[in-house]
Each structure stands twice: as C-alpha cells, then as structure tokens.
Amino acid sequence: MLELQKINFAYKGKAPVIHDVSLTINSGEFIGIVGRNGSGKTTLTRLIMALLKPISGDILFQGNTIANPTPAKMAHHIGYVFQNPDRQIFHDTVAEEAAYGPKQLGYNPEQIKAFVTESLAVTGLSELTNAYPLSLSKGQKQRLTIASALAMQPKILILDEPTSGQDARERDDLLQLLRKLNGQGMTILLVTHDMELLSACAQRAIVMAKGHKAFDGTIAQLFEDTTQLASWGLIEPAALTISRQLADLGLKQTASIHELSQELVTRLGRNHYAHNSTHD
Incomplete structure (x- = not known):
C-alpha cells in the first residue's frame, strides 16, 4: 500500500536525522515503530504524512509516486493522530471537530454527516456529539482525534504515542479500539515506547536507531535478543x-x-x- 524508497531527511542547517530508510507497508498491517527518544521514529511518520519534506527519496502509494506530496494530498490516504490531542482540537463541539477534515477534502454534506456519525460511533463518542471537546478527558480527546481522522476515510492511520498521559482504563479502551479498527481492515502505524502496548496489538515492529532502520520484523523476532533490544533503548x-x-x-x-x-x-x-x- 505504501512504500518508502531511500528516504533521507535533515532539518535546515543541521545534520541528517533520517538516513536512507526504505520500507514497505502492506494493506491491513498493524506496525509498531519504536526506538529511544531522538531515534527518528516520529520524524519518519511526519515524512510519510508530508508534514516534512525529504531531501531525497520517493514515497509511493499503491505503486504510484506521489508528485509534490502535501499534507492535504496525503490526508486523502492517511489519518494522522498527534501525541497531544489538544494541539489538534479547535472546534466548539465534538461533531464539528470530526466534520472539519471531510469538509476540507470536499465531501458533500450528506457524506460528511454519514462519515461523522460512523466515526463517532466506532470510537464510542456518539453520546458526546454536542459536548465541548476541551472539557473531555484525555482518553476521550484522543478518541476524538482518531474519530476526526477516520471521518476523512483514510486507508492508513498513524498514531504518535497515543497512550501518553492516559490512565489504565483509557489505555485499555484505546487498545480495544485499535484492535477493532485493524480487525476491520485499517492499516495502522503506531509510534510508541510502550512495549506492553506493542506486544498486545502489533504484528510487526520497525526499530529506528540514530535515524537508521535498525530492525524490521515480527514482534517475536524483536524480543529474541535482549542484548540487542537494550542497545536500542528498549526493554522487553x-x-x-x-x-x-x-x-x-x-x-x-x-x-x-x-x-x-x-x-x-x-x-x-x-x-x-x-x-x-x-x-x-
């Protein structure tokens, strides 16, 4: 579904932070992207979403190179959920927040209403349609940002540290939601430092280390070598x-x-x- 070919990236005036990364993401996969702080995992997902521009390399969607990728273009294919939901929420009601994305993509009112209704139902927020988003709990806000992404009808969902700051119950609710979405065919990329969460829902792991793709394999393979795991800053x-x-x-x-x-x-x-x- 999505392919990265020899992607390199550097912030202006600084040393490269992504080095020659290539990977293929297949339809229906649940992939965890892990690594210590500063390893390049979040930068990699922002490159996929065109929030950042690679200095070299290509991004292909369903076999076709995306010419001059922009966040607006990628939003037709990919939903992105940031670590801090407060930075994504800026409307007065839950329904308005969820409707913003599909409006920007040009869907008609009937489609938007259907997409919003469906996405709020999937994320368990139907009863909060008219609630003020910033009054919600951290877990509810995170589910709202997921609903907003789903309302745009993406093929891939990227989540950056979605359980940060959540209590155990909210974490479990989110885990069940992600499993449900993946079970329905949604391709999911999960950036996380939480090895318990990774092992509970992902089938494949990509380890980033100093901007390089250090590992790409199954969860079982990831945990085979504890010495190597520790060198990446990960704990089984x-x-x-x-x-x-x-x-x-x-x-x-x-x-x-x-x-x-x-x-x-x-x-x-x-x-x-x-x-x-x-x-x-």
Whole structure:
C-alpha cells in the first residue's frame, strides 16, 4: 500500500536525522515503530504524512509516486493522530471537530454527516456529539482525534504515542479500539515506547536507531535478543520476562500479559484438579 524508497531527511542547517530508510507497508498491517527518544521514529511518520519534506527519496502509494506530496494530498490516504490531542482540537463541539477534515477534502454534506456519525460511533463518542471537546478527558480527546481522522476515510492511520498521559482504563479502551479498527481492515502505524502496548496489538515492529532502520520484523523476532533490544533503548515486556523465568514449568513464552495470565490460570487449574484427584 505504501512504500518508502531511500528516504533521507535533515532539518535546515543541521545534520541528517533520517538516513536512507526504505520500507514497505502492506494493506491491513498493524506496525509498531519504536526506538529511544531522538531515534527518528516520529520524524519518519511526519515524512510519510508530508508534514516534512525529504531531501531525497520517493514515497509511493499503491505503486504510484506521489508528485509534490502535501499534507492535504496525503490526508486523502492517511489519518494522522498527534501525541497531544489538544494541539489538534479547535472546534466548539465534538461533531464539528470530526466534520472539519471531510469538509476540507470536499465531501458533500450528506457524506460528511454519514462519515461523522460512523466515526463517532466506532470510537464510542456518539453520546458526546454536542459536548465541548476541551472539557473531555484525555482518553476521550484522543478518541476524538482518531474519530476526526477516520471521518476523512483514510486507508492508513498513524498514531504518535497515543497512550501518553492516559490512565489504565483509557489505555485499555484505546487498545480495544485499535484492535477493532485493524480487525476491520485499517492499516495502522503506531509510534510508541510502550512495549506492553506493542506486544498486545502489533504484528510487526520497525526499530529506528540514530535515524537508521535498525530492525524490521515480527514482534517475536524483536524480543529474541535482549542484548540487542537494550542497545536500542528498549526493554522487553514484563510478561515475557516472567514467562522466560517460568519456562521450566512448561509455560509458553509470551510478551502478552493477557496470554500469560490465561496460561497461568490454565496451569493452576490443572494443578488444582490433579491435586484434588490424587486426594480423592
């Protein structure tokens, strides 16, 4: 669906921060982009969205080079959700906020109404249609920015650290939403430092290190080498650490806390049954 070919980028008057990055994003993928602060992961997504211009290299969408890409052109294909939702919200009601994007893309009123209704329903904000956006919780604001992006009917959704500043319940709600969208066919790029979130929803990881693409593979492959992981400034999920330590008990190694808890419950249930059977 989207291809980057040897992308290089430098801020004016400064050393390059993206070095010869090439990658292919396929339809329906859920990809996590990770790396330590300053590694280039957010810069990479801003280049994809044409918020920044590469000094060399090409960006192709569905096999075709996008001539003179601009954020407006890319908005027809990609929805972008910034880390701080307050920087994206500037209308007086939730409905008006969600309608802004499709209006700018030239959809007619009937289409806009349908797109807004659908996007608010998907993100669980239908009952807040007339609410003042800045009065919402951090999690609700983040879901509103996602709804605003979805209302533009994108093929790809990019989210930059979407769980920053959220409590556990808001984080879980967002995780369920992202899984649902991906299950419906949405291609998702998730910039995150949260390895628990990465392992819970992404199938593929791209590691950025000093502006280079240092790794591109499955989540399982990412966590195989803990020494290499540490060199990128990443820490394996607690669930994986625990499951490794309990491997002698026959537990499957997993980076998912949900899978680990299910495995432990199943194992304890078997042991309890075996213990009771022996005493009977």
